[in-house]
Amino acid sequence: MRFTLNGRTVDVRAHPMKRLLDVLREDCHLTGTKEGCGEGECGACTVLVDGEAVNACLVPFAQVRGARVTTIEGLRGRRRLQEAFVEHGGAQCGICTPGMIVAAAALGRRPNLDDIKTGLAGNLCRCTGYSGIYRAIEAAAVPLRPARRRGARGKRR
Amino acid sequence: MKGARKAHATRATAVVGHPVRRKDGLDKVTGAARYIDDLVLPGLLYGTTIRSTIPRGEIASVHLDFDTTGFTIVSARDIPGKNVVSLIEADQPSLADGRVEHVGEAILLLAHADKERLLDVRVSIDYRPASPVFEPELSPTTFKEITIAKGDLGRGFAEADLVVEGEYRTGHQEHLYIETNGVLAVPGDGGITVHGSLQCPYYVHRALCELLSLPERKVRVIQTETGGGFGGKEDYPSVLAGHAALLALKSGRPVKMVYDRAEDMFATTKRHPAIVRHRTGVTRDGHLTAIDIEVLLDGGAYVTLSPVVLSRGLLHATGPYRCDHVRVHGRVVKTNTPPNGAFRGFGAPQTQFAAEVHMDRIGEQLGLDPIQVRERNALRPGDTMATGQRIEANGGALRVLREAARRTRFRQRRRALRGTDRGLGVALFFHGAGFTGSGEVKLRSKATLELTRRGVRVGVTATEIGQGARTVLAQIVATALGIPYEHVEMPPADTSLAPDSGPTVASRTTMIVGRLLELAARDLKRRLRGRTPAESWRAHGPISVTKEYTPPPGLTWDEEQYVGDAYGTWAWACDVAEVELDRDTGIVRPLRITSVADIGRVIHPVMARGQMEGGTAQAVGYALTEEVVMRDGRMANAQLTNYLIPTTADTPEIDVVFVERPYRNGAFGAKGVGELPMDGGAPAIVNALRSLGADVRAVPATPERVLDALSKG
Numbered sequence: 001m002r003f004t005l006n007g008r009t010v011d012v013r014a015h016p017m018k019r020l021l022d023v024l025r026e027d028c029h030l031t032g033t034k035e036g037c038g039e040g041e042c043g044a045c046t047v048l049v050d051g052e053a054v055n056a057c058l059v060p061f062a063q064v065r066g067a068r069v070t071t072i073e074g075l076r077g078r079r080r081l082q083e084a085f086v087e088h089g090g091a092q093c094g095i096c097t098p099g100m101i102v103a104a105a106a107l108g109r110r111p112n113l114d115d116i117k118t119g120l121a122g123n124l125c126r127c128t129g130y131s132g133i134y135r136a137i138e139a140a141a142v143p144l145r146p147a148r149r150r151g152a153r154g155k156r157r
Numbered sequence: 158m159k160g161a162r163k164a165h166a167t168r169a170t171a172v173v174g175h176p177v178r179r180k181d182g183l184d185k186v187t188g189a190a191r192y193i194d195d196l197v198l199p200g201l202l203y204g205t206t207i208r209s210t211i212p213r214g215e216i217a218s219v220h221l222d223f224d225t226t227g228f229t230i231v232s233a234r235d236i237p238g239k240n241v242v243s244l245i246e247a248d249q250p251s252l253a254d255g256r257v258e259h260v261g262e263a264i265l266l267l268a269h270a271d272k273e274r275l276l277d278v279r280v281s282i283d284y285r286p287a288s289p290v291f292e293p294e295l296s297p298t299t300f301k302e303i304t305i306a307k308g309d310l311g312r313g314f315a316e317a318d319l320v321v322e323g324e325y326r327t328g329h330q331e332h333l334y335i336e337t338n339g340v341l342a343v344p345g346d347g348g349i350t351v352h353g354s355l356q357c358p359y360y361v362h363r364a365l366c367e368l369l370s371l372p373e374r375k376v377r378v379i380q381t382e383t384g385g386g387f388g389g390k391e392d393y394p395s396v397l398a399g400h401a402a403l404l405a406l407k408s409g410r411p412v413k414m415v416y417d418r419a420e421d422m423f424a425t426t427k428r429h430p431a432i433v434r435h436r437t438g439v440t441r442d443g444h445l446t447a448i449d450i451e452v453l454l455d456g457g458a459y460v461t462l463s464p465v466v467l468s469r470g471l472l473h474a475t476g477p478y479r480c481d482h483v484r485v486h487g488r489v490v491k492t493n494t495p496p497n498g499a500f501r502g503f504g505a506p507q508t509q510f511a512a513e514v515h516m517d518r519i520g521e522q523l524g525l526d527p528i529q530v531r532e533r534n535a536l537r538p539g540d541t542m543a544t545g546q547r548i549e550a551n552g553g554a555l556r557v558l559r560e561a562a563r564r565t566r567f568r569q570r571r572r573a574l575r576g577t578d579r580g581l582g583v584a585l586f587f588h589g590a591g592f593t594g595s596g597e598v599k600l601r602s603k604a605t606l607e608l609t610r611r612g613v614r615v616g617v618t619a620t621e622i623g624q625g626a627r628t629v630l631a632q633i634v635a636t637a638l639g640i641p642y643e644h645v646e647m648p649p650a651d652t653s654l655a656p657d658s659g660p661t662v663a664s665r666t667t668m669i670v671g672r673l674l675e676l677a678a679r680d681l682k683r684r685l686r687g688r689t690p691a692e693s694w695r696a697h698g699p700i701s702v703t704k705e706y707t708p709p710p711g712l713t714w715d716e717e718q719y720v721g722d723a724y725g726t727w728a729w730a731c732d733v734a735e736v737e738l739d740r741d742t743g744i745v746r747p748l749r750i751t752s753v754a755d756i757g758r759v760i761h762p763v764m765a766r767g768q769m770e771g772g773t774a775q776a777v778g779y780a781l782t783e784e785v786v787m788r789d790g791r792m793a794n795a796q797l798t799n800y801l802i803p804t805t806a807d808t809p810e811i812d813v814v815f816v817e818r819p820y821r822n823g824a825f826g827a828k829g830v831g832e833l834p835m836d837g838g839a840p841a842i843v844n845a846l847r848s849l850g851a852d853v854r855a856v857p858a859t860p861e862r863v864l865d866a867l868s869k870g
Contacts, residue, residue, distance in 0.1 A: 031195035032188020034384070036335040037418040041797035044335055072188035086182030089767040093623025094185030095336040095384025101186060117805040124797070126333055126385050127623045129774030130805050132767050 336384020
């Protein structure tokens, strides 16, 4: 079955009812996507399907035919977000981190704190109390050179 | 040259106390970090466990009702060594042999190359059931009993104007690390290598040697990247590693066992439930004259670490208060439920919940506000605790209490909230850092530093479980040695490469193992005689320095009498919680928690804050939502759908403030931090409910409990 994985068209043979999570980990050897619960509650297996954050443990493989699937390994252009997770204590044990970062990436470039809390409500972290994660996402959202951007865009947001 | 060396030294010494980049950061944010379930080997088999379905009884017969072709099958009869999970007592079998003592006890192990085939496995077991015990108060079997006594209780009560009594209860708590327990056992060379998600490589090592009857050198345990521990990977991995190793040795092939979430919740250890009774004598002006505490812990079916959990629970049971006449008595007993084990805080969250709710009730009865009653009694420098341990000149609970009250404008805020549905509560607490009593002396932990071509390699079996051990220990070494942080290598914990630096538990890693590394680094620095590691390597080749723990001078502990210095030092903290209560539904929304903590010198500010925030969030779950429902000895809600840990929507804003009072025997003045935040959140939240008229005496304070308390108020 053909779909786009991290920007490349791939053809993967697997049972159509196999969980997307297992297809990614076992057939595509992308182990960055983690299993935390297998029941869609923890979000550790969050990937993007056509830009939407979904739990890969709840998606049968057949459902991604022709779709664009993005995993933590293919999260291009979001290096600043990833760096911010390192710097601001957004990652401790790291097992929820790939899913958390993928979910955060789906929030757009400049989410406010309410957007972040709502957008990540399906991603459980047992280490950080989420504070470090908020700080990381907020830090990554701040423009590099606010003054120049303000000038260019006329206003801040 | 001189200038260059000076600049070099300045850069290096700036490492402790600064938020250097965490060593494992990049791998974790890119998905490159490899956890146990990410590892596959050629010829790999997958293992599964057949468990008892009854809480107590004899196994009459076991029938395999499936095609066993290609399966490796292991029962108690296949165990080459002793059928025990070696920890404190030798009471827990690796596999049930003839009888079971709890639901979920492992009876049979199966492995197959095809994971799907494991789903077809049908095993029927006939039992001769016996009557189980579920209520700790009815248990005829005591695992451990401890008494701490100070002064003369009769005299203390005679001096009292008022006696306040109360009973407090806390429930089980599930660790809910996001990575479940998992190991990979690889046979070879007449021995076994186990890779696993674990906190204590040498605990597993010892358990494997006994179970498999192998000499130490034939067993190797390597920690893989570990997705959270919280104590849940302190004792349990010894069980799971044993199972995978048995299957691997019998099949001659590598065997992976990774629990799914339901099995992990259903079968592995939890926090001990507790019943704590207080009887306290107090003068009219609010001074404690007598403290009498009775603690009962539910140990579950086997001893595991229960005696030590009880010990730590009792040593924290008075809360951080001064009193001349004290008796703390406790027991941990057997019930026919899955064994309870280590969980962040290790007995102290249970007993300090009771102490702090009780303290608010004492204040109420005397007409003193929560800050006043605590100020009167908070331990000060020179005071003695229940064991006679004297508070250091820069120790005590008063400083964090006053800072928390000041920072939150506690009294003003409480007045302002009067008549609203918002309440404010406080909890003052402490946590002993390191192993209890003479535990550190018995552990005799070791740490090694080896010179490399450009720096140094650290040899410890302290594990990185997310708390930042890899980074913090490297900071300590870099600073003590005066080399760049990047030149300190931190290999994975591996029993074949590093000495036993003790388990990664008890808030001991930074303080104890860090201190050993600090001393080793200072020693190595002397041996370098002013050369850089690279210069020394070129001239003299490798050098290695090993340091072994020796107790700081003056520490004494009498295990029989429970007298002396229970811990090398104590961390102190005060939480203030603001909550909102929906009086119609009983739902409590925690809004903000301020946590003021003295953890000694802060080595890495971002990670120390992360420990406080994460521990506080875990305490919020303990306080409000995390309810393990046990039905006939079986966890009825072993799934994330109805065992609720805090999400982004449930976690309050957490404000962390550090009061740094260095501890002279800790690495660069550090004390422990990991467990401390687990102790305060629950009583602070429940005391906030108390200020709203809900007399809650048990956690979790579920909506049902809160409504019940309101209706009685």
